[in-house]
Amino acid sequence: MKSIKQEVNDFLHRSMDSHVRIAVTGLSRAGKTAFITSLVNQLLHTSTHHQLPLLSATRDKRVIGAKREPQTNMMVPRFAYDEAMVQLQGSEPNWPEPTRDVSEIRLALKYKPNKKSKKLLSSTATLHLDIIDYPGEWLLDLPLLDMDFSQWSQSQFTALSGKRLELAKPWLEALDKVDLQGEVDEHSLQSVAQIYTQYLHACKDEGLHWVQPGRFVLPGELEGAPVLQFFPCRFDPEQKVAKESNLATLKARYHEYQTKVVKAFYKHHFSTFDRQIVLVDCLQPLNTGYESFMDMRSALEQLMHSFRYGRSGMVKRLFAPRIDKVLFAATKADHVTPEQHSNLVSLLQQMVHPAWQTASFENIEMSCISMASIQATQTGFITSGDQSIPAIQGVSLSGEPLTVYPGEVPKKLPSEEYWQKRGFEFTAFKPMASQQDEPLPHIRMDKALEYLLGDKLK
Numbered sequence: 143m144k145s146i147k148q149e150v151n152d153f154l155h156r157s158m159d160s161h162v163r164i165a166v167t168g169l170s171r172a173g174k175t176a177f178i179t180s181l182v183n184q185l186l187h188t189s190t191h192h193q194l195p196l197l198s199a200t201r202d203k204r205v206i207g208a209k210r211e212p213q214t215n216m217m218v219p220r221f222a223y224d225e226a227m228v229q230l231q232g233s234e235p236n237w238p239e240p241t242r243d244v245s246e247i248r249l250a251l252k253y254k255p256n257k258k259s260k261k262l263l264s265s266t267a268t269l270h271l272d273i274i275d276y277p278g279e280w281l282l283d284l285p286l287l288d289m290d291f292s293q294w295s296q297s298q299f300t301a302l303s304g305k306r307l308e309l310a311k312p313w314l315e316a317l318d319k320v321d322l323q324g325e326v327d328e329h330s331l332q333s334v335a336q337i338y339t340q341y342l343h344a345c346k347d348e349g350l351h352w353v354q355p356g357r358f359v360l361p362g363e364l365e366g367a368p369v370l371q372f373f374p375c376r377f378d379p380e381q382k383v384a385k386e387s388n389l390a391t392l393k394a395r396y397h398e399y400q401t402k403v404v405k406a407f408y409k410h411h412f413s414t415f416d417r418q419i420v421l422v423d424c425l426q427p428l429n430t431g432y433e434s435f436m437d438m439r440s441a442l443e444q445l446m447h448s449f450r451y452g453r454s455g456m457v458k459r460l461f462a463p464r465i466d467k468v469l470f471a472a473t474k475a476d477h478v479t480p481e482q483h484s485n486l487v488s489l490l491q492q493m494v495h496p497a498w499q500t501a502s503f504e505n506i507e508m509s510c511i512s513m514a515s516i517q518a519t520q521t522g523f524i525t526s527g528d529q530s531i532p533a534i535q536g537v538s539l540s541g542e543p544l545t546v547y548p549g550e551v552p553k554k555l556p557s558e559e560y561w562q563k564r565g566f567e568f569t570a571f572k573p574m575a576s577q578q579d580e581p582l583p584h585i586r587m588d589k590a591l592e593y594l595l596g597d598k599l600k
């Protein structure tokens with residue numbers, strides 16, 4: 143049996159334990175994997191390094207250390223931190239492999255509280271941190287739950303303009319050949335679904351992010367399953383649907399997708415969150431064009447609808463935590479020279495304007511920053527004659543050392559004509575070589591951490 147002293151100690155320990163769940167969101171390639179890898183890496187180095195001056199708890203030397211913990215939800219794959227580190231710290235540093243699923247990692251941070259109420263109880267406290275990585279594309283499927291097959295089909299046809307319409311041609315041609323009321327032909331449905339999926343991929347390749355259904359482009363374990371073999375159709379919703387026809391099959395598959403894929407995803411993975419970081423690669427749409435920027439804007443807004451926001455009192459929080467702080471971060475800031483970072487933030491503000499409005503209705507705290515989770519370039523100057531211009535230096539993805547002035551980031555989105563005359567060209571870089579026992583180089587990871595965790599480490 144435990145002694146009274148032990149009981150009291152255990153009680154104190156439990157009461158000094160707190161918990162925070164962070165949703166890391168963003169569209170694919172926004173930099174989520176890089177962010178989580180860096181976050182874990184930075185926190186694991188807090189006991190030996192001082193690389194996070196903007197995180198007040200580490201600046202004040204109140205963080206004792208961090209360690210990884212086994213995750214509680216056993217149905218979710220583990221975030222592949224070690225694999226990512228092997229890639230980054232290999233003799234030829236590379237970016238971590240893209241992830242294609244939800245994943246989770248758990249850390250415990252031991253710290254010395256400076257809040258009076260906590261200090262009275264004990265000299266140390268522990269913050270348990272759950273970090274969850276979501277493919278942004280899957281979050282775009284939420285609206286499907288409120289639409290039947292005919293409404294969803296209609297919404298897809300309505301969206302066909304500009305680049306989309308151009309890219310949809312092969313699919314529209316294939317669709318014309320499907321006899322919707324005819325007897326089901328699984329083979330032809332499969333092949334049209336494939337052409338539709340290719341269309342969705344083509345949209346993404348052209349820099350368009352709003353694609354539905356999200357699983358079609360990131361199928362995970364459902365690759366090749368009939369539940370992913372449907373596509374929007376033109377038909378009269380009032381008309382009777384012949385039994386065992388192509389249309390009946392498509393409708394049934396759509397329904398299956400709604401319940402077994404979308405609903406199940408929300409049910410299993412949407413336990414509630416306390417904090418959210420929305421990562422945005424603003425440079426990518428600048429490289430691709432106006433339409434891509436606007437499309438990313440609306441995709442980000444849609445994504446916000448998957449989460450619950452709001453402040454709730456202490457008691458309410460115990461039962462249903464909600465996101466009370468959101469950080470929007472323009473990632474890969476190391477692609478541009480430091481004096482452009484403030485423009486990058488203005489551009490981010492414009493990008494997330496509709497998303498911001500969606501969440502701000504709940505009167506929560508929000509902020510915008512620019513950062514680089516894993517800094518891949520060094521800054522310097524190029525001198526020509528008596529002029530000196532800021533530059534960045536790194537290794538291109540093909541392995542070439544480069545020193546460039548990547549140009550100006552516009553404060554506001556330029557007009558469509560701008561891209562017709564000239565575009566932007568922000569190059570991608572390989573990660574820099576780093577030492578095994580050194581934390582990954584970063585820009586303002588500590589600022590992001592302070593925003594997300596600062597108050598939890600008081």
Ligand SMILES: Nc1nc2c(ncn2[C@@H]2O[C@H](COP(=O)(O)OP(=O)(O)O)[C@@H](O)[C@H]2O)c(=O)[nH]1
Pocket residue numbers: 168169170171172173174175176177237238239240241473474475476477513514515516517518519570571
């Ligand atoms: N230079 C630089 N590139 C980055 C950074 N973060 C991500 N990237 C690049 O963006 C790509 C996609 O990042 P990733 O984290 O896999 O995106 P995810 O799809 O949101 O998980 C990486 O392969 C890198 O090329 C960063 O901090 N700096």
Ligand SMILES: [Mg+2]
Pocket residue numbers: 174175176240241242
């Ligand atoms: Mg990823």
